[in-house]
Amino acid sequence: MASSSANIWVMLGLGLAGTILLMTQKLKKTVKEDFGAFIQKLKLLPPPQPAPPKAPHPLTNLTFAVSDLIDIEGHVTGFGNPDWARTHQAASRTASVVSTLVDGGATCIGKTIIDEMAYSVIGENKHYGTPTNPGVHDRIPGGSCSGAAVSVAANLVDFSLGIDAIGGVRLPSGFCGVIGFRASHGSISQSGIIPISPSLDTIGFCAKDPDVLRRAVHVVMKLQFAAQRSPRQIIIADDCFELIKLPVDQVIQPVIRSTEKLFGRQVLKHENLGAYLSSKVSSLLELSAKKNNNQVKTSTINLLAHMMQSLLRYEFKENHGEWINSVKPDVGASIRALFHEGNVIDESEIQKMHRVKTEMRLALNSLLKDDGLLVIPTFADPPQKVGGKEMSSETYLNRFNSLQSIASLSGCCQVTIPLGYHNKCPLSVSFIAKHGGDRFLLDIVQTMYSNIQEQVEVVSKSKSTSNSYSRERSAELAKEKGNQAFKEKQWQKAIGFYGEAIKLYESNATYYSNRAAAYLELGSFVQAEVDCTKAIELDRKNVKAYLRRGTAREMLGYYKEAIEDFRYALVLEPTNKRAAVSMERLKNLFQ
Numbered sequence: 001m002a003s004s005s006a007n008i009w010v011m012l013g014l015g016l017a018g019t020i021l022l023m024t025q026k027l028k029k030t031v032k033e034d035f036g037a038f039i040q041k042l043k044l045l046p047p048p049q050p051a052p053p054k055a056p057h058p059l060t061n062l063t064f065a066v067s068d069l070i071d072i073e074g075h076v077t078g079f080g081n082p083d084w085a086r087t088h089q090a091a092s093r094t095a096s097v098v099s100t101l102v103d104g105g106a107t108c109i110g111k112t113i114i115d116e117m118a119y120s121v122i123g124e125n126k127h128y129g130t131p132t133n134p135g136v137h138d139r140i141p142g143g144s145c146s147g148a149a150v151s152v153a154a155n156l157v158d159f160s161l162g163i164d165a166i167g168g169v170r171l172p173s174g175f176c177g178v179i180g181f182r183a184s185h186g187s188i189s190q191s192g193i194i195p196i197s198p199s200l201d202t203i204g205f206c207a208k209d210p211d212v213l214r215r216a217v218h219v220v221m222k223l224q225f226a227a228q229r230s231p232r233q234i235i236i237a238d239d240c241f242e243l244i245k246l247p248v249d250q251v252i253q254p255v256i257r258s259t260e261k262l263f264g265r266q267v268l269k270h271e272n273l274g275a276y277l278s279s280k281v282s283s284l285l286e287l288s289a290k291k292n293n294n295q296v297k298t299s300t301i302n303l304l305a306h307m308m309q310s311l312l313r314y315e316f317k318e319n320h321g322e323w324i325n326s327v328k329p330d331v332g333a334s335i336r337a338l339f340h341e342g343n344v345i346d347e348s349e350i351q352k353m354h355r356v357k358t359e360m361r362l363a364l365n366s367l368l369k370d371d372g373l374l375v376i377p378t379f380a381d382p383p384q385k386v387g388g389k390e391m392s393s394e395t396y397l398n399r400f401n402s403l404q405s406i407a408s409l410s411g412c413c414q415v416t417i418p419l420g421y422h423n424k425c426p427l428s429v430s431f432i433a434k435h436g437g438d439r440f441l442l443d444i445v446q447t448m449y450s451n452i453q454e455q456v457e458v459v460s461k462s463k464s465t466s467n468s469y470s471r472e473r474s475a476e477l478a479k480e481k482g483n484q485a486f487k488e489k490q491w492q493k494a495i496g497f498y499g500e501a502i503k504l505y506e507s508n509a510t511y512y513s514n515r516a517a518a519y520l521e522l523g524s525f526v527q528a529e530v531d532c533t534k535a536i537e538l539d540r541k542n543v544k545a546y547l548r549r550g551t552a553r554e555m556l557g558y559y560k561e562a563i564e565d566f567r568y569a570l571v572l573e574p575t576n577k578r579a580a581v582s583m584e585r586l587k588n589l590f591q
């Protein structure tokens with residue numbers, strides 16, 4: 001009898017263990033297959049390949065997915081809410097952006113989950129679940145186009161499509177460790193796409209391979225392939241990096257090192273973006289004064305975050321308020337809050353915000369021109385744990401929105417670049433180009449991407465990088481103070497600032513060359529010659545250092561050496577009149 005009971009318990013134990021094993025295997029299989037990214041599987045096949053000698057379709061053999069706010073003929077666009085899906089008919093036409101990609105040779109394999117009515121940046125959907133972040137399973141994937149980023153990160157498709165109003169593609173791409181691209185506002189037709197906030201909405205792409213991303217965008221935007229241009233300047237927005245609660249050196253150093261290696265140090269610039277915008281965007285002053293927020297630096301960026309949210313709320317309500325009021329759907333608290341009596345936005349304020357948007361675009365286009373990039377963090381904090389409450393914090397959301405607002409309000413194009421992980425959480429950096437600079441931005445990403453990834457490895461292994469960015473930034477600030485003192489003809493003061501910069505970052509040729517210029521003004525020709533020689537050792541193409549050393553040597557009576565310096569400056573810069581005149585004068589006098 002005892003033996004029989006024991007056998008029963010053994011059988012029950014084995015059965016229970018088998019059930020658990022099957023459930024575990026089923027769960028792993030579900031996660032492995034689609035990570036909860038898809039809400040619907042389908043297939044849109046490209047047309048047959050053209051007969052030779054015509055070239056094959058440019059996107060042949062590539063697959064993609066679309067977010068569930070983009071129409072596909074014969075399928076209901078669900079907009080992340082079952083009541084919306086229930087009350088809307090199947091689409092009569094496929095969105096033009098999807099048709100263009102399919103005609104270009106790509107195959108669409110399904111629709112991906114979005115946040116409810118795309119009105120969130122978290123990636124959670126109470127109706128359809130939260131897609132699993134492939135890189136960090138216990139962290140949110142980010143929204144609103146969570147499934148689009150997850151489908152790419154999990155290698156389920158080559159690229160995916162979504163809509164980015166306030167970070168709907170950029171944030172999930174950054175959180176899931178893939179490349180995210182926000183196109184210039186108005187550059188791609190949004191026909192057949194449910195609007196969220198039309199003045200902010202634009203098409204976004206997720207991809208792992210920069211070449212795949214570039215090819216897909218070229219097809220959609222009908223861009224012509226042309227010779228790639230190097231950036232004239234890569235501007236680091238210092239005040240934006242002060243916002244983040246992540247290791248700054250691991251975010252910025254790969255970009256700095258890659259820039260130095262590919263384009264040279266002279267391309268790098270630093271800018272206080274908040275101060276720049278507050279000086280260029282006059283309409284900000286009215287809104288800033290109303291909020292009693294006249295601080296520079298992060299406060300200006302913070303104000304932009306509030307503006308972006310106000311525009312989103314106003315336009316979302318304008319587009320979908322009637323449906324929500326008539327259907328009374330089951331929606332989340334953040335959407336319900338829009339319809340509280342106290343939540344009314346003055347239309348005159350909205351008009352002011354639109355003026356700010358226009359001025360912001362002009363200001364950033366003026367700063368970046370045709371061949372400049374602005375570097376900012378993609379997000380301020382690592383993704384929270386699934387089910388966490390951090391995203392409900394106003395401070396937490398403001399840091400997120402501040403960084404997203406720059407491209408959203410200006411309409412500029414932006415790309416996010418993954419930078420590996422820190423404490424098992426993803427890191428990402430973003431490049432912004434002028435409005436309409438999409439091709440230039442994608443070309444630069446393709447040029448820099450692999451080198452940035454190499455530098456990520458270098459930085460992660462280096463123990464000395466934690467303070468390098470702050471030292472370099474301090475050195476640049478000291479140099480700028482030296483430049484100001486030089487302009488004010490305070491030569492000794494300038495020498496002191498340049499000396500401080502050299503102590504902080506002794507391998508910068510410009511610092512030595514600038515100090516030499518101040519020494520020349522004081523008649524300290526020996527010190528000027530020494531500094532110029534050091535500058536030339538660090539940078540053989542530093543024309544100013546040759547000119548200044550030539551001047552110092554001439555004053556010291558080393559005429560032959562001075563002639564050689566002016567001659568070499570002329571080789572480097574054949575149109576340099578100062579070098580030509582100085583060399584000819586000395587040759588006529590002493591040869």
